[in-house]
Amino acid sequence: MLAEIITIGDEILIGQVIDTNSAFLADELNKIGIRVGQITSIRDDRDCIINALNEASQRAGLVVITGGLGPTSDDITKQTLTEYFNAKLVLNAAVLEHIKSLLTARGVEVNDRNVSQAELPDQCRLLHNASGTAQGMWFEKNNTVFISLPGVPYEMKAIMTDYALPMIKVAFRLPPIQHYTILTHGLAESAMAVKIASWEQHLPPQVKLAYLPSPGILRLRLSAFNPVDNNGNALLAKEILKLESLIPEYIFGYNDDTLEAVTGNLLRQKKCHLSVAESCTGGKIASMITGVPGCSDYFLGSVTSYSNESKCKLLGVDPESIRIHGAVSQAVAEEMARGVRERFSAEISMAVTGIAGPAGGTSEKPVGTTWIAVSTADSTRAEKFNFGEHRGRNIHKAAIAALFMLRSELIRMA
Amino acid sequence: MLAEIITIGDEILIGQVIDTNSAFLADELNKIGIRVGQITSIRDDRDCIINALNEASQRAGLVVITGGLGPTSDDITKQTLTEYFNAKLVLNAAVLEHIKSLLTARGVEVNDRNVSQAELPDQCRLLHNASGTAQGMWFEKNNTVFISLPGVPYEMKAIMTDYALPMIKVAFRLPPIQHYTILTHGLAESAMAVKIASWEQHLPPQVKLAYLPSPGILRLRLSAFNPVDNNGNALLAKEILKLESLIPEYIFGYNDDTLEAVTGNLLRQKKCHLSVAESCTGGKIASMITGVPGCSDYFLGSVTSYSNESKCKLLGVDPESIRIHGAVSQAVAEEMARGVRERFSAEISMAVTGIAGPAGGTSEKPVGTTWIAVSTADSTRAEKFNFGEHRGRNIHKAAIAALFMLRSELIRMA
Numbered sequence: 029m030l031a032e033i034i035t036i037g038d039e040i041l042i043g044q045v046i047d048t049n050s051a052f053l054a055d056e057l058n059k060i061g062i063r064v065g066q067i068t069s070i071r072d073d074r075d076c077i078i079n080a081l082n083e084a085s086q087r088a089g090l091v092v093i094t095g096g097l098g099p100t101s102d103d104i105t106k107q108t109l110t111e112y113f114n115a116k117l118v119l120n121a122a123v124l125e126h127i128k129s130l131l132t133a134r135g136v137e138v139n140d141r142n143v144s145q146a147e148l149p150d151q152c153r154l155l156h157n158a159s160g161t162a163q164g165m166w167f168e169k170n171n172t173v174f175i176s177l178p179g180v181p182y183e184m185k186a187i188m189t190d191y192a193l194p195m196i197k198v199a200f201r202l203p204p205i206q207h208y209t210i211l212t213h214g215l216a217e218s219a220m221a222v223k224i225a226s227w228e229q230h231l232p233p234q235v236k237l238a239y240l241p242s243p244g245i246l247r248l249r250l251s252a253f254n255p256v257d258n259n260g261n262a263l264l265a266k267e268i269l270k271l272e273s274l275i276p277e278y279i280f281g282y283n284d285d286t287l288e289a290v291t292g293n294l295l296r297q298k299k300c301h302l303s304v305a306e307s308c309t310g311g312k313i314a315s316m317i318t319g320v321p322g323c324s325d326y327f328l329g330s331v332t333s334y335s336n337e338s339k340c341k342l343l344g345v346d347p348e349s350i351r352i353h354g355a356v357s358q359a360v361a362e363e364m365a366r367g368v369r370e371r372f373s374a375e376i377s378m379a380v381t382g383i384a385g386p387a388g389g390t391s392e393k394p395v396g397t398t399w400i401a402v403s404t405a406d407s408t409r410a411e412k413f414n415f416g417e418h419r420g421r422n423i424h425k426a427a428i429a430a431l432f433m434l435r436s437e438l439i440r441m442a
Numbered sequence: 443m444l445a446e447i448i449t450i451g452d453e454i455l456i457g458q459v460i461d462t463n464s465a466f467l468a469d470e471l472n473k474i475g476i477r478v479g480q481i482t483s484i485r486d487d488r489d490c491i492i493n494a495l496n497e498a499s500q501r502a503g504l505v506v507i508t509g510g511l512g513p514t515s516d517d518i519t520k521q522t523l524t525e526y527f528n529a530k531l532v533l534n535a536a537v538l539e540h541i542k543s544l545l546t547a548r549g550v551e552v553n554d555r556n557v558s559q560a561e562l563p564d565q566c567r568l569l570h571n572a573s574g575t576a577q578g579m580w581f582e583k584n585n586t587v588f589i590s591l592p593g594v595p596y597e598m599k600a601i602m603t604d605y606a607l608p609m610i611k612v613a614f615r616l617p618p619i620q621h622y623t624i625l626t627h628g629l630a631e632s633a634m635a636v637k638i639a640s641w642e643q644h645l646p647p648q649v650k651l652a653y654l655p656s657p658g659i660l661r662l663r664l665s666a667f668n669p670v671d672n673n674g675n676a677l678l679a680k681e682i683l684k685l686e687s688l689i690p691e692y693i694f695g696y697n698d699d700t701l702e703a704v705t706g707n708l709l710r711q712k713k714c715h716l717s718v719a720e721s722c723t724g725g726k727i728a729s730m731i732t733g734v735p736g737c738s739d740y741f742l743g744s745v746t747s748y749s750n751e752s753k754c755k756l757l758g759v760d761p762e763s764i765r766i767h768g769a770v771s772q773a774v775a776e777e778m779a780r781g782v783r784e785r786f787s788a789e790i791s792m793a794v795t796g797i798a799g800p801a802g803g804t805s806e807k808p809v810g811t812t813w814i815a816v817s818t819a820d821s822t823r824a825e826k827f828n829f830g831e832h833r834g835r836n837i838h839k840a841a842i843a844a845l846f847m848l849r850s851e852l853i854r855m856a
Contacts, residue, residue: 046460310737334737
């Protein structure tokens with residue numbers, strides 16, 4: 029099964045908006061076994077839309093279209109689809125009620141344009157948009173299915189997940205497919221491939237492996253395609269057990285886990301409270317940790333000590349340590365970690381001090397030099413890293429490395 | 443002049459990577475007066491590439507291609523272009539030297555695959571990639587220009603900016619075009635349109651206005667197209683003066699300014715040092731401020747006080763204030779701001795306390811309720827906001843609002 033995605037909207041073609049919808053759609057379609065052959069972005073223009081629909085339907089059995097369903101005059105997707113499918117617009121009373129109740133709840137008066145959003149082509153099946161006024165639509169023509177979705181990401185995602193994907197599975201009688209993703213850290217893609225080569229070669233023919241690398245993290249996605257007796261999950265479980273025994277020290281999570289959430293759960297399990305001292309990461313680590321709902325169970329807080337004075341005054345770093353070793357040093361990282369642990373009465377803490385750049389580097393301590401320390405009542409350990417030359421990437425890499433050091437320490441604890 | 447963009451790479455079509463390159467390219471092309479008619483993402487597949495090149499060149503005078511130029515066997519863009527243009531690959535000695543010196547500096551041994559990256563089609567003009575091994579290429583065929591660039595964003599951007607864009611301007615004899623962007627805050631797109639309607643109606647015919655909205659910030663881009671006597675900048679300056687007198691209180695920056703950098707420059711000008719106390723924003727504000735190179739000139743640091751105890755112990759908040767008014771209250775916001783200003787010996791400070799969600803809301807203080815305070819030696823002011831229900835968006839909106847409150851206070855200062 030081959031699909032194509034068409035995104036409609038001038039804002040993409042003038043570079044004002046990055047098209048994130050297509051990546052979501054492509055990922056979801058791949059997960060149910062549908063390959064995406066092409067993604068096409070076009071303007072809000074009748075001829076362009078019709079041309080794109082014609083071209084895509086010649087190549088694909090499924091065409092997913094996003095955008096151009098808003099209430100303003102530049103949004104012409106619905107009119108163009110109505111023409112393309114020789115349909116006519118009919119007012120849907122249930123949709124009108126839904127739109128009215130949505131807008132009333134927001135304190136917005138219902139106008140003619142909103143009413144016209146309740147008119148749908150008589151050839152389509154409705155895909156309900158629970159949180160918006162633009163409805164999804166499902167068309168069929170010459171053995172191709174066309175799905176039209178609004179461009180607002182969270183509305184598009186909800187319609188896709190709740191209605192379109194289940195209907196696609198039925199319509200195309202897709203064979204069952206299961207996925208399981210293992211999150212690893214510590215081996216690059218090529219090194220991991222060597223390490224697990226024998227296991228990979230002996231995978232059953234229905235099980236496929238994909239390497240999904242991102243900075244500091246390598247995800248391994250196992251998929252079971254159309255297994256005999258529908259035993260895909262059992263097949264995957266067996267292979268994952270083997271993989272876990274092969275690379276236990278590199279695995280830190282599964283499926284939709286994030287590093288922040290996994291580390292947070294470890295803190296919760298160990299009944300440990302965390303505090304953080306940040307210099308070069310400037311609040312990034314605290315921001316990542318507090319992005320996880322419920323983090324107040326284990327996160328007490330942090331100090332961003334951007335000046336030497338604040339390192340001494342708020343964290344109790346000895347001014348002599350800074351004078352002798354410099355602010356980016358093992359001694360200062362350790363004193364920051366100890367200081368922030370004591371001040372927040374935390375069981376565990378971490379501290380980061382480094383040179384994010386672009387200025388501040390020396391030949392001895394070039395931009396990217398970073399010390400990270402983790403401290404408990406029993407011990408304080410520090411490690412030196414050299415991340416590189418780019419400020420934004422240095423901050424990101426230091427935050428990831430600090431979270432992995434924290435995780436190691438938590439695992440080591442009794 | 444119409445252009446199309448083709449991005450090549452399986453990683454986009456499986457949804458592993460979001461295509462950010464196309465937005466950059468579309469923005470840059472629009473800025474020099476070239477309209478982008480279509481963006482097409484295809485797999486690393488010979489037939490797909492040739493088909494996409496044929497289709498795009500029938501519609502556009504310029505085709506910009508990214509991706510598929512890496513050293514591994516799945517990257518086939520260069521071979522396919524060589525075939526498409528009836529060219530043959532020839533080793534370029536200068537490029538080989540460049541690749542060798544790059545890899546040697548990284549401590550990587552040069553292998554056959556790297557050497558083959560120095561082979562270029564004899565029909566193309568070289569677009570030098572200063573920071574990578576995959577070179578850019580410029581082809582011409584039947585009055586269409588084809589530009590092939592690597593998919594690594596920072597390499598692609600550098601080649602585009604340094605070589606491709608200047609060459610495009612010459613090759614297509616593009617009429618001069620100038621842009622000037624005004625950054626505003628405080629009016630939504632529709633309200634701004636009403637406010638500046640009369641000014642907009644009287645713009646000279648060569649000057650066009652575009653509204654570019656994003657959360658909390660509305661950018662107004664003025665462009666002068668092909669003005670008489672090449673006086674575009676003068677034309678724009680005249681109109682911007684009028685606009686500035688119309689909406690002075692809403693303008694906070696120009697062109698590539700960011701809110702963080704603009705506020706940072708104000709702090710520098712006023713010789714003020716800043717400290718920040720964060721609760722619900724959890725480090726996000728500090729992280730935004732420290733994303734600006736050179737921020738150590740004015741940023742001393744921050745405390746993320748996620749627990750009530752840390753609000754009292756590290757910031758000196760009175761436990762009675764929390765008991766009587768709750769942690770999310772005017773009193774606590776003001777005490778946090780005063781406390782963090784004094785502890786860092788800062789001239790100015792801000793504090794944020796709110797309910798980011800999803801849990802923690804009450805009927806009196808629903809999720810999204812946020813108090814923001816700004817404090818100086820002379821005064822401490824606080825304001826209440828209601829941002830909404832989504833944790834991530836609440837954190838982002840609170841950070842933006844806090845920076846705007848800080849900016850207002852700095853402007854008010856003598």
